[in-house]
Amino acid sequence: SYVLTQPPSVSVAPGQTARITCGGNNIGAKSVHWYQQKPGQAPVLVVYGDSDRPSGIPDRFSGSNSGNTATLTITRVEAGDEADYCCHVWDTSSSHVFGGGTKLTVL
Amino acid sequence: EVQLVESGGGLVQPGGSLRLSCGASGFTFSTYWMTWLRQAPGKGLEWVANINQDESKKYYVDSVKGRFTISRDNAENFLYLQMDSLRAEDTAVYYCARDRSCSGVNCYYYDYWGRGTLITVSS
Numbered sequence: 204s205y206v207l208t209q210p211p212s213v214s215v216a217p218g219q220t221a222r223i224t225c226g227g228n229n230i231g232a233k234s235v236h237w238y239q240q241k242p243g244q245a246p247v248l249v250v251y252g253d254s255d256r257p258s259g260i261p262d263r264f265s266g267s268n269s270g271n272t273a274t275l276t277i278t279r280v281e282a283g284d285e286a287d288y289c290c291h292v293w294d295t296s297s298s299h300v301f302g303g304g305t306k307l308t309v310l
Numbered sequence: 311e312v313q314l315v316e317s318g319g320g321l322v323q324p325g326g327s328l329r330l331s332c333g334a335s336g337f338t339f340s341t342y343w344m345t346w347l348r349q350a351p352g353k354g355l356e357w358v359a360n361i362n363q364d365e366s367k368k369y370y371v372d373s374v375k376g377r378f379t380i381s382r383d384n385a386e387n388f389l390y391l392q393m394d395s396l397r398a399e400d401t402a403v404y405y406c407a408r409d410r411s412c413s414g415v416n417c418y419y420y421d422y423w424g425r426g427t428l429i430t431v432s433s
Contacts, residue, residue, distance in 0.1 A: 234417035238355075245314070245423040246355075246405070252412040257421060289355055293416045298371070299347075299357035 205294035207302035214308040215280050223305045225273040225290030233292040235273040237266060240287040240304070249288075250275060277307070285309045312336040312422045314406050319427030326396050326431070332389040332406030332424055340384035343409035345420060346391045348402035348429075356402075359391065360409060373399075396431045403428050 208226040215221040225235060237250040248257050250266035253273065263278045277284055290302040318330040330346070345360040359370045359380040368380050379392040389406050404427055407420035 234412065234414050234419075236419040238420075238423075243425065245425045246407075246420075247423070248419065248421050251410075251419045251421070252414060252417055255412070291355070291419060293418045295416065298369075299418070301355040301357075303354040 205292070205297040205300050207290055207292065207300055209288075209290060209302040209305045211303070212306045212308060214310055215277075216310045217280055217282060219280055221277040221280050221284070221307055223275040223277075223288050223307065225275070225302050226271055227273075227292065227300075228271060230271055230273050230292065231269045233268075233294065235266065235268045236291045237264075237275045238289045238291065239284075240289060241285075246289070280307075280309055282309050312408070314408065314422055314424035316404060316406055316424045316427040319404065319429050321430045321432065322396055323433050324397060324431055327392070327394045328396065328429060330391040330393065330404055330406075330427060330429075332391075334387045334389065334406075334408075337408070339382075339387040344382060344389045345407045345409050346380060346389070347405045347407060347420075347423075348400075349405070349426075350399075350402040353402075355405075358404070361389070393429070396429075398431050401429060401431045 238246040239249050240246045249264045253268040254266045265276045267274050287304045289304045313335045315333045346358040349355050361368050361380045377395045381390045407423045410421045
């Protein structure tokens with residue numbers, strides 16, 4: 204089965220840049236999507252198709268995908284960005300696959 | 311504004327049944343694939359089942375095949391998940407989400423989610 208690996212946690216100071224990785228075998232050949240989850244709230248799509256942003260998502264959020272690693276980058280991090288972030292791909296043998304999630308802490 | 315609101319969660323004994331509902335508003339429900347996902351305590355998200363617009367296609371994760379049934383009512387804008395023979399490992403927050411696809415091979419994602427409803431399977 205296809206596995207996506209994310210670091211459990213990432214910490215960053217306000218105003219700095221956070222990079223959250225999602226590792227998978229040849230993930231660069233797949234389309235990667237990212238969701239933001241805050242406690243008690245509905246998950247929010249922040250990036251789809253590797254690097255596209257839904258309307259309403261600030262351009263501080265961006266995505267890239269190459270080789271065995273996809274990355275969600277959040278520039279000028281704000282306190283309100285503190286959340287869990289999860290990557291997602293569709294794999295022909297495993298169907299929908301999600302990473303374990305990364306907790307972003309804003310120091 | 312697109313809204314998805316789940317209901318029907320609660321505490322159920324192993325072997326029991328529950329029916330989850332997801333009310334949809336703010337979009338033309340009948341034109342979208344819809345999905346149920348879940349997240350067990352301290353775990354990552356897991357896709358559970360999805361259904362196409364006219365219920366002719368339904369897919370399930372192996373662990374729930376034969377026990378869960380996804381359905382929808384396009385007239386009332388509701389998505390359902392009938393959960394039978396529940397097990398402790400089914401304990402999770404269950405989310406409904408709207409399916410989307412993008413250009414590119416095998417590009418499927420969820421653009422709107424509900425807040426989820428908690429199912430606890432325990433004696």
